[in-house]
Amino acid sequence: MKKFALSVIVSVALLGAVALASPPGSGYHLIKKVPLGAAPGGGEYFDYVTVDSDARRVYLAHGAEVKVIDADNYSVVGTITGLKRCHGVVVLPELGKGFITDGDAAEVAVFDLKTLKITGTIKGSEDTDSLVYDPASKLIFTFNGDSKNSTVIDPVKETVVKVIDMGGAVEQPVVDGKGTLYDNNEEKNDVAVVDTASLTIKSRWPVKPAGTPVAIAMDREHRRLFSSGRKPQFLVMMDADTGKVIQSLPISSGVDGSVFDPESGLLFVSTRAGKLHIFHEDSPDKLTEIETIKTEFGAKTMSIDPKTHNLFLTTADFGPAPAAPTKENPEAERKPIPGTFLVLIYGR
Numbered sequence: 112m113k114k115f116a117l118s119v120i121v122s123v124a125l126l127g128a129v130a131l132a133s134p135p136g137s138g139y140h141l142i143k144k145v146p147l148g149a150a151p152g153g154g155e156y157f158d159y160v161t162v163d164s165d166a167r168r169v170y171l172a173h174g175a176e177v178k179v180i181d182a183d184n185y186s187v188v189g190t191i192t193g194l195k196r197c198h199g200v201v202v203l204p205e206l207g208k209g210f211i212t213d214g215d216a217a218e219v220a221v222f223d224l225k226t227l228k229i230t231g232t233i234k235g236s237e238d239t240d241s242l243v244y245d246p247a248s249k250l251i252f253t254f255n256g257d258s259k260n261s262t263v264i265d266p267v268k269e270t271v272v273k274v275i276d277m278g279g280a281v282e283q284p285v286v287d288g289k290g291t292l293y294d295n296n297e298e299k300n301d302v303a304v305v306d307t308a309s310l311t312i313k314s315r316w317p318v319k320p321a322g323t324p325v326a327i328a329m330d331r332e333h334r335r336l337f338s339s340g341r342k343p344q345f346l347v348m349m350d351a352d353t354g355k356v357i358q359s360l361p362i363s364s365g366v367d368g369s370v371f372d373p374e375s376g377l378l379f380v381s382t383r384a385g386k387l388h389i390f391h392e393d394s395p396d397k398l399t400e401i402e403t404i405k406t407e408f409g410a411k412t413m414s415i416d417p418k419t420h421n422l423f424l425t426t427a428d429f430g431p432a433p434a435a436p437t438k439e440n441p442e443a444e445r446k447p448i449p450g451t452f453l454v455l456i457y458g459r
Contacts, residue, residue, distance in 0.1 A: 135401065136401060136402050137377065137389045137401055137402045137404075137459075138459040139387070139389065139402070139404060139422070139457050139458065139459055140404075140457065140458070140459075141406075141455060141456070141457055142421065142456045142457060142458045143185055143455075143456045144453060144454075144455055144456075145180070145185050145453060145454045145456070146451070146452070146453045147171070147173065147178050147180075147187065147452045147453055147454060148450060148452065149449060149450035149452070150173045150174030150175055150176050150452065151174070151175045151176060151192065152174065152175050153449055154174060154449055155174070155427050155447035155448060155449045155450070155451065155452060156173070156174045156196060156447075157171070157172060157173050157174070157412070157425045157426070157427065157447075157452055158172040158197070158198045158199065158412060159172050159198055159199040159200065159241065159412055159414075160172070160368075160412055160413055160414040160423050160424070160425055160454075161199065161200040161201070161202065161414055162182060162414045162415065162416045162417075162423065163182075163202045163204070164182065164416050164417045164418045165204065166202075166204065166224070167181060167182040167183055168180070168181065168182060168188065168202075169181075169182050169414070169416075169423050169454075170191075170200040170202070170209075171423075171425055171454060172197045172198055172199060172200065172211075173197075173425075173452055174196060174197070175192070175194050175195055175196065175197070176190050176191060176192050176194060176197070177190070177191040177194070177197055177200060177211060178190055178452075179191065179227060180454065182416055182418075182419070182421075183419075185454070185456060189227040190227070191211065191220075191222055191227050191228075191229065192229075193220070193229050194211065194213050194216070194220060194229075195213055195214075195215035195216040196213065196214050196215035196216075197211050197212065197213050197214070197220075198211075198212045198213075198214055198239070198240045198241060198242075199211070199212045199240065199241050199242045201242055201243065201244045201251060202224060203244060203266055204224065206266060206267065207223065207224050207225070208221055208222060208223055208224055208230070208266075209221070209222050209224055210222075210233075210242065210251055210264070210266065212235070212239045212240055212241065212242050212253050213232075213235075213239060214237075214238050214239050214240055214256075216232075216239075217234070217235050217236055217237050217238075217239055218232045218233060218234055218235045218239065219232065219233040219235050219239060219242070219251075219253060219262075219264065220232050221233065221269055231269055233264055233269055233270070233271065234271065235253055235255060235262050236253075236255040236258035236260055236262055236274065237255060237257050237258045238255050238256040238257035238258055239253050239255045239258075239262065240253070240254055240255060240256045240281075240282075241253070241254045241281075241282065241283045241284060242254065242284075243284045243285065243286055243292070244266070244286075245286045245288075245290075245292060245307045246286070246288050247286070247288060247289055247290040247307055247308075248290065248307040248308060249265075249266070249267075250263050250264060250265060250266070250272060250307065251263070251264040251266050252264075252284060252292060252305075252307075254277070254281040254282065254283070254284055254294055255281065256280050256281060256282070257280070259276070259277055259278065259279055259280055259281060259298070260274050260275060260276050260277050260281070261274070261275040261277055261281065261294070261305070262274055263275065263310055272310070273310050275305065275310060275311070275312070277294065277296060277303055277312070278296070278299060278303070278312070278315075279296045279297070279298030279299040280296065280297050280298035281294055281295070281296055281297075281303075282294070282295040282296065282297050282324065282325045282326075282327075283295055283325060283326055283327045283369075284327065285327045285328060285329045285336070286307070287329065287331055287334075287351060288331060290306065290307050290308055291304060291305070291306065291307065291351075292304070292305040292307050293305075293327060293329070293336055293351070294327075295318075295324035295325055295326070295327050295338055296315075296324070297323045297324055297325060297340075297341075299315065300317060300318055300319070300321075300322050300323065300324065300340075301315045301316055301317045301318060301324070302315070302316045302318060302324065302327070302336065302338055302349070302354070303315055304316065304354070314354060316349065316354030317354075317356075318338050318340060318347050318349070318356070319356070320343060320345050320347070320356075320359050321338060321339065321340030321343060321344075321345035321346065321347045321359065322340045322341070322342045322343045322345075323340050323341040323342045324338045324339065324340040325339060325340065325341055325366055325367055326338070326339040326366050326367055326368050326369035326380065326381075327339070327369060328369035328370050328371040328378060329351065329371060330371050330373065330392060330395075331373070332373060333392075333395040334350065334351040334352055334395075335348055335349070335350070335351060335357075335392070335395055336348070336349040336350075336351045337349075337369055337371060337378055337380075339362060339366040339369055339380055340366070341364065341365065341366055344361060344362050344363065344364055344366070345359045345360065345361055345362065346359065346360045346361075346362050346366075346369075346380055346388070346390070346398075347359045348396075348398055357396050358396070358397065358398055360390070360398060360400060362380055362382060362386075362388050363382045363384040363386040363388070363403075364382060364383060364384045365382045365383025365384055365411055366380060366381070366382045366383075366411065367381065367382070367383065367411035367412050368380070368381040368411055368412045368413040368414075368424070369381075370413060370414060370415045370422070371392075372415055372417075372420060374417075374420070375420065376391055376392045377389055377390065377391055377392075378390040378391075378392060378398065379413065379415070379422060381406070381410060381411050381412065381413045381424055382411055383408070383409055383410075383411040384408070385405060385406050385407050385408040385409070385410055386403055386404070386405065386406065387403065387404040387405075387406050387410075387413075387422075387424070387457065388400060388403050389401055389402045389403070389404065404457070406424060406426075406455060406457075407426050407455060408426065408429050408445065409426035409427060409429055409445075409447060410424040410425065410426035410455055411424075411426075412424065412425055413425075419458060420458065420459065421456055421457065421458040422456070422457040422458065423454055423455070423456055424454070424455045424457065425452070425453070425454050425455070426447075426453060426455065427447035427448060427451040427452050427453060428447065428448045428451035428453075429445040429446065429447050429448065430445060430446055430447075430448055431445065432444065432445045
C-alpha cells in the first residue's frame with residue numbers, strides 16, 4: 112500500500128513538472144465579431160488593417176472604401192469613399208492626413224484625418240499595394256506588385272521622389288526606424304534590403320526554407336525579422352543585420368499577416384486557412400509556437416492595438432470550393448460572398 116501511494120505521488124509530481132515546463136497558452140480568444148456590410152459597387156474584397164492607437168481608430172481596407180471603426184467599442188465612425196480597389200492605409204497625425212494605396216487606380220489617395228475626405232491623389236504604379244512610413248527618412252514607400260517596384264513619396268509635398276526597381280514582385284515591407292527598410296519579394300524568394308537615405312537596394316537575403324514570402328514583422332530591439340511564405344509554408348526568423356536564417360517553423364496555407372508585440376514577446380501570424388499562429392520569442396534565437404487558434408476562413412490580414420494588445424482581423428463569409436478548376440477560377444478557390452465583410456477582434 113505504501114509503495115502504491117509513493118508511486119502515485121511520484122507520478123503526480125512528474126506530471127506537474129511536465130505541465131510547468133510546457134509553454135502556457137496565449138490567453139487570446141474571440142472578443143467580438145462585427146459585420147460591416149457591403150462595399151460600393153458590389154463584389155467582396157478586403158486587405159490590410161491599420162490601427163491608429165493614439166486616435167483610437169482602426170482602418171479597414173474594403174474594396175472601393177475604407178471602413179473606420181472605434182478601437183474600443185468597435186462601432187463605425189466613418190467611411191472613406193471615392194476609391195476603386197484599396198489595399199493599405201498609413202496615417203500621419205503630425206501632418207493631419209493619411210494615405211491609401213488604390214491598386215486599380217494606380218495611385219495613392221490622400222485624406223484628411225478629421226473629415227475622412229479625400230483631398231488629393233499621387234500618381235503611383237499598376238497594382239499599388241502595401242505601403243509603409245519610414246520615420247528616419249520621413250518618406251512613404253508603396254510597393255506595387257505587378258509593377259515590381261516601389262514608389263517613394265514625400266508626404267508633406269505629396270510628390271513622388273523616386274521609383275525603385277525592386278527586381279521582382281513585391282509584397283509587405285517593414286522598417287527598423289534607423290534608415291533600413293525590408294521588403295518581401297515573392298518572385299525572388301528573398302527579402303530586399305533598402306537604404307532609405309540613398310533609396311537603393313543594398314542587399315538581398317534568401318528566405319529558404321520559406322518560399323513566396325508575403326507577411327513580415329520585426330523585433331526592432333533584438334534586430335530580428337520574421338518573414339512568412341506561402342510555398343513552401345514556413346515562417347523564418349532572420350538576423351536583421353546579416354540576413355542569416357536563424358530558425359524556421361511550419362505554418363498553415365495562405366499567410367498574409369504578421370505582427371510582433373514587443374511588450375509580450377508574442378509574434379502573431381494569420382493565414383487564409385483560418386488559423387492564427389501565436390509564437391513566443393523565448394530568446395533572440397528561439398521562437399516557440401505556444402498556440403494555434405482557429406479563426407475563420409479568409410481571416411489572413413490583421414493588425415494589433417499596442418494599447419490593449421487586441422488583434423483586428425478581417426474576412427467575409429465564403430462559398431464552397433468548386434468541384435473542379437474553371438477558366439474563371441483556375442485554382443478552384445473558395446470565393447467571398449458579397450456583402451458579408453466583417454472584423455474579428457481577438458484579445459486576452
